[in-house]
Amino acid sequence: MIRELLKYANMPGAVSFGGGTPDPETFPRHQLAELAREIIENEYRYTLQYATTEGDPELIKQVLILLKRVYGLDGFSPENVLITVGSQQALELVGKVLLDPGDCVIVGDPEYLGALSAFRMRDARFLVVKFEKDGPDLNQVEAHLKRMQKENQLHRVKFIYIVSNFQNPSGITTSVEKRKALVELAEKYDVLIVEDDPYGVLRFRGEHIPPIMSFGGIDRVILLNTFSKILCPGLRIGIVVADKQIIRKLVLAKQGTDLCSPSLTMRLAARYLERYDILEQIKPAIELYRKKKETMIEALREEFSDVADIDWTDPDGGLFIWTTLPDVDTMELFKFAEQRKVFYIPGEAFKPYEEPSSSMRMSFCLPTFEQIREGVHRLKLAYMDYVEAKGLKCR
Structure with a gap:
């Protein structure tokens, strides 16, 4: 549509x-144009060649710096990061790795249709919860988990999906209290959380809220992000931050999808982040x-x-x-x-x-x-x- x-x-x-x-x-078209010429002429052995499936090491290095600056997330290694062709590919890969036909995903009503589309490709069943003014209705979340546990089907619930900041489509931000409570439910019932945050940097009112990953850690939460909204979508750069074992499975799935993301756009983003302060820009x-x-x-x-x-x-x-x-x-x-x-x-x-x-x-x-x-x-x-x-x- x-x-x-x-x-x-x-x-x-x-x-x-x-x-x-x-x-x-x-x-930032002028800065990108200047950088593009530089990296094609001076780094052509990388920018015009195939890349590794995991992504440009120079870009991953900059991503780790941003994770600390934006989210306060520290202590991760390059093996915790995967660069994808936009966050939509990240959603598709998450579905491909974690979902078998008939598995369940807890989603909101309303929900980002790109995620719904990616998970439908895996024949997922949706356990739907209403969105309130401060995030998903956690009573409904737990009711779904309790019911699946009672039916001995809890193992079919593979993750809870949530756009944590300024949700697409509603614009709703999940409160810090609900973020903590959502992690508690995920721990209690042993399910993953997939936190999608393409808009979090675009805050123009109020204080920054820590990501769900800061409460649940990398063992419980998979964090998705993108440069499409804070740099430009034409670069098609998405990010997955997750446990090393999950990243490894995503890498294998990505190899079968496209071998690697474009070297040119990844290195262009890396050099931009290296030379300019994107949070100021x-x-x-x-x-x-x-x-x-x-x-x-x-x-x-x-x-x-x-x-x-x-x-x-x-x-x-x-x-x-x-x-x-x-x-x-x-x-x-x-x-x-x-x-x-x-x-x-x-x-x-x-x-x-x-x-x-x-x-x-x-x-x-x-x-x-x-x-x-x-x-x-x-x-x-x-x-x-x-x-x-x-x-x-x-x-």
Whole structure:
């Protein structure tokens, strides 16, 4: 669905809140262009050759430095890290290594559809928990684990999947209390946690929260990350941090998938991280996304002030707002929005099981400020069209 919607983003006059595509103006293109020339000319024996499956040692060295700076995670070795072609490949490899057909994964509702897609490829069964304002409903998590234990099927629950910061699609951040409690449940029932954190650095309000891995350790938690949102997605660089034995299995699976990630993009990222402070370089982009998020929320307040019970999240970072219009099927609403040339992702796409949703994911990172305001205005018009066509009362 997102792939199809990205086509609409190029229509003349269209406003797309669809894909979580970073603003290209935030990409350090001049620095990367200079570095690319250097590494092709001076390091061609590496950059134009096959790489090892594990990834560029120079990039892994920089990743270990960032793990300490960003997360406070220290004491890891290069054998704890795997470089993948984006975090989507990391999800696919995790599913390939850990899941057999019929195995279970605990996931949220709503949930990142890229993860759902990767796990569906392994014929996984989803044990679904609702997301609350501070993360997944842990009572539901434990209820699933207890039931599977009672049925002597606990061994089929392979891991709990969670996007811990500014979740895609909801924008919700799991609280520190729930992170600790989730680890306690994982320890109690002896299951892994797969913590996906592509957006954690993009915080524009509030204090940094330690990752789940800092509470559960590398024996209990697999940490996924990416440079797509903080550097640029075109490099296609993802990261897996895990126990050495798990990394070894992922390496074997990756060998059968693509042999290795591109040497050129890995070394380009490594030299960028070596020469520039990425946490400083990303600050203007974070400020831009903060202003865009506030613009979208202000536009929602203005345009939908007369719609009772509408709700949206107000994330502390990331790229998405989750908007809910009660009594509306946002898949049906999409047809009216398409006529108005405004696009979003219907909430149904993020459900582990196919069922209607009254929610939608709205990404604020790519449109301009003017497009955000115009797009929300068009969305209100589309909503009014929907209400009229369905014979509903505008509440």
